[in-house]
Amino acid sequence: xxxxxxxxxxxxxxxxxxxxxxxxxxxxxxxxxxxxxxxxxxxxxxxxxxxxxxxxxxxxxxxxxxxxxxxxxxxxxxxxxxxxxxxxxxxxxxxxxxxxxxxxxxxxxxxxxxxxxxxxxxxxxxxxxxxxxxxxxxxxxxxxxxxxxxxxxxxxxxxxxxxxxxxxxxxxxxxxxxxxxxxxxxxxxxxxxxxxxxxxxxxxxxxxxxxxxxxxxxxxxxxxxxxxxxxxxxxxxxxxxxxxxxxxxxxxxxxxxxxxxxxxxxxxxxxxxxxxxxxxxxxxxxxxxxxxxxxxxxxxxxxxxxxxxxxxxxxxxxxxxxxxxxxxxxxxxxxxxxxxxxxxxxxxxxxxxxxxxxxxxxxxxxxxxxxxxxxxxxxxxxxxxxxxxxxxxxxxxxxxxxxxxxxxxx
Ligand SMILES: *[C@@H]1O[C@H](CO)[C@@H](O)[C@H](O)[C@H]1NC(C)=O
Ligand SMILES: *[C@@H]1O[C@H](CO)[C@@H](O)[C@H](O)[C@H]1NC(C)=O
Ligand SMILES: *[C@@H]1O[C@H](CO)[C@@H](O)[C@H](O)[C@H]1NC(C)=O
Ligand SMILES: *[C@@H]1O[C@H](CO)[C@@H](O)[C@H](O)[C@H]1NC(C)=O
Ligand SMILES: *[C@@H]1O[C@H](CO)[C@@H](O)[C@H](O)[C@H]1NC(C)=O
Numbered sequence: 001x002x003x004x005x006x007x008x009x010x011x012x013x014x015x016x017x018x019x020x021x022x023x024x025x026x027x028x029x030x031x032x033x034x035x036x037x038x039x040x041x042x043x044x045x046x047x048x049x050x051x052x053x054x055x056x057x058x059x060x061x062x063x064x065x066x067x068x069x070x071x072x073x074x075x076x077x078x079x080x081x082x083x084x085x086x087x088x089x090x091x092x093x094x095x096x097x098x099x100x101x102x103x104x105x106x107x108x109x110x111x112x113x114x115x116x117x118x119x120x121x122x123x124x125x126x127x128x129x130x131x132x133x134x135x136x137x138x139x140x141x142x143x144x145x146x147x148x149x150x151x152x153x154x155x156x157x158x159x160x161x162x163x164x165x166x167x168x169x170x171x172x173x174x175x176x177x178x179x180x181x182x183x184x185x186x187x188x189x190x191x192x193x194x195x196x197x198x199x200x201x202x203x204x205x206x207x208x209x210x211x212x213x214x215x216x217x218x219x220x221x222x223x224x225x226x227x228x229x230x231x232x233x234x235x236x237x238x239x240x241x242x243x244x245x246x247x248x249x250x251x252x253x254x255x256x257x258x259x260x261x262x263x264x265x266x267x268x269x270x271x272x273x274x275x276x277x278x279x280x281x282x283x284x285x286x287x288x289x290x291x292x293x294x295x296x297x298x299x300x301x302x303x304x305x306x307x308x309x310x311x312x313x314x315x316x317x318x319x320x321x322x323x324x325x326x327x328x329x330x331x332x333x334x335x336x337x338x339x340x341x342x343x344x345x346x347x348x349x350x351x352x353x354x355x356x357x358x359x360x361x362x363x364x365x366x367x368x369x370x371x372x373x374x375x376x377x378x379x380x381x382x383x384x385x386x387x388x389x390x391x392x393x394x395x396x397x398x399x400x401x402x403x404x405x406x407x408x409x410x
Contacts, residue, residue, distance in 0.1 A: 005088035079103055088122040089127035108136065112143030116165065123261035126166035131174035145181040150189040154245075156252040158186050159204060160259070167261045172393035179204055193245075195237035198404045202235050205397055208258070209250055215257040215351070221277075221379060231276055232297075237407040274362065275383035275394070279376065281305075284368040288361045289334060291370065298380075300398045300405075301387050303338075318367060320388050320393060323348065325381055332370035334377035338384070339366040 015058035026034070030252050064070055065314050079101050087094025093113060098104035104114055115126050130141045148165070150158040162182050168175055181201040187193070194200045210228060213219050223231070278297040283305060285292065294305040294315065301321065304314040324341045350362035387394070 024124050040179075076103065084120040087129075088125045091125045092132075094125075095129070108139035108143045112147060114149040115140070115144055118165070123165075123167045125168045130166060131169040131171070131178060131278070133173070135379045141178065141181055145185045148185060150186050152190070154248060154252070155186065155193075155200070155203060156207060156249050158182075158189075159207060160189065163258055163260050172396065175393060176396050194241075195239070196404065198400050199236050199241075202397065202401055202404060203232060203241070203249075206232055206235075207253060211251065211253050211258045214254055222377075227278075230278070234405040235401065237404050240307060275386040277383050279380075282370040284330075286362060286364040296369075296380075298383055298387060300402050301395070303384070313353065316350060316362060318348065318350040318362070320384065325384050326387065327377075327381070328368065330368065330370065334371040335368060336377060336381050337366050337368045337373070345399065 011350070047369050051099060080103050081099040083094055083101070083103060085094075086097050090368075095104065098114075099106045103267055115121065115129065118126060129137065130144055131137075144165075146164075148162060150161070153161070159182075168304050176336075179201055180197070183197045184334065186200050187197050200401060206228070207403060209225065209303055213221070213223050217288050225247055228250050229243055232246060233240055277297045278295065280293060281296045282291045283296075284290075294307065295309045295311075297306070297314075299303045301319065303318040305316050305318075318338065320338075322340060323338045325336055325338055328335045328337045330344070338348070340348060345365055348362060348364050348367065350364060350367075353359050369380075371380055
C-alpha cells in the first residue's frame, strides 16, 4: 500500500512521495526522518481544515452583509462613535446620548466599564466625568476604581496603572476623592501592607511629589533616598513603614518617571506644591540675641527645630498660621524673618522646650533665620510661603498626615 498524499511534501534535501510501508533497509536516521515527514503532513492537513473553516465563515459574513441585522449593527457602531465624540466634548452629554440610544445601560457598573475600556475616549474627559461631585458620578468613580486589579503590585506599579487610565483633574477636591478611592482599592487588594487607607493615600502623594522632584529639571534639590525615608517617618499610623519598601518605591520612580496621559508639561505637583523640607539653619534667640544652629523641619504647616538631627523631641515648634515672611538684612548672611503682619509687637504663638525639659510659650515677636547659602534661603522662603499660602490640597494632605502621625499603634 502507498500513502495517499495530495501534496508533495518537501523535506530535508529530498522531495518525494512516501511509501506507507517502511522499507526494511532504512537506517534509524532515515526512519526518524520519515516519521517527521508524516507528522508534518498531519499538521498541514489540520492547517488546511482551519483555512477552509475560516473561508466558510468569511463567506457567510459576506453573504449576510446586506441583511438588516448587519445594517443595524453598522448604524449602532456609527452612533457609538458619535457618542464617543460627544463624550470627548462634554462627558455628561455623551453618556446621556449613549443611554438614550440604548447603547449603554444607565448603571454605574456599565458606565465604569465603558470608561475603563476607554476606547476612543479622551482621558481628560474621563477624568472630568469621574471627578464630578454628584452622587451618581461618585458611584461610577468607585466602580471604575474597582475594575483596576492591584493585587501583588507595589504602590508605584499600582499608581502607574491608575494614573494612566485617565487624566487627574486639577481641582483639589476632585483629586482628593479620586486618590481616596485609589487608596481604598489598593488596601483592599493588598491587605496588611499599610496600617490604614490614610497611610496609603499620604504615601501615594509623597511618591507623586518625588516623581517631580527627581525628574522635573526645574527642581534643583533632588532628594536622596534617605531624605525620602525620613520625610515619610511616622506615617504608618504613628509607626514607620519598612525601609526596604520605601527604598524600592524610590528606586522605581528614580528609574522611570510616571507617565500621565495628555502630558502638557503641567505635572500634578503644580496643583499642590509640597513645601516639606529640612536642613540646618541659624536662628536668632528671642530674649537672648544669640545665633544658634538648629536642624529645621518644615512639615504640616509648622516649622520644627531640633538641636540635633537625631533628636526625637523638637526644641521648638512654630505654627505658620497667620505669619508672613520677608527677606531682611543682618550681619549674618541670607536672612529671612517670620512675623505677624500688621502687628509688630504681638508675640507669635509658638512653643519651646526649656533646658530643664519644661515646654513653655515662645517669646518671639519675630523669628529671624539665616540660611547657609543664598540658594537655600530662596528654597526655604519658597517652601514656607507655599506652606503659608493655604493651598487647599496641601491643607487636606497636612491634616491627614497629622492624623496618622499622632495615632499610636498597638
Ligand atoms: C441615569 O440614572 C441616574 C440615577 O440613577 C439619573 O439621575 C440620570 O438622570 C439617568 N440618566 C439618564 C440619561 O437617564
Ligand atoms: C483631550 O481633551 C483636552 C481638553 O479638551 C484637549 O486639550 C486634548 O488635546 C484632548 N486630547 C486628545 C488626544 O484629543
Ligand atoms: C512625573 O514626572 C515627569 C517628568 O517631570 C512628568 O512628565 C510627569 O507628568 C510626572 N507625573 C506626575 C504624575 O506628576
Ligand atoms: C490666626 O488668626 C485667627 C483669626 O484671627 C485666630 O482665630 C487663630 O487663633 C490664629 N492662629 C494662630 C496660630 O495664631
Ligand atoms: C518675654 O520677653 C519680654 C521682654 O523681652 C519679657 O518682659 C517677658 O517677661 C518675656 N516673657 C516670657 C514668658 O519669658
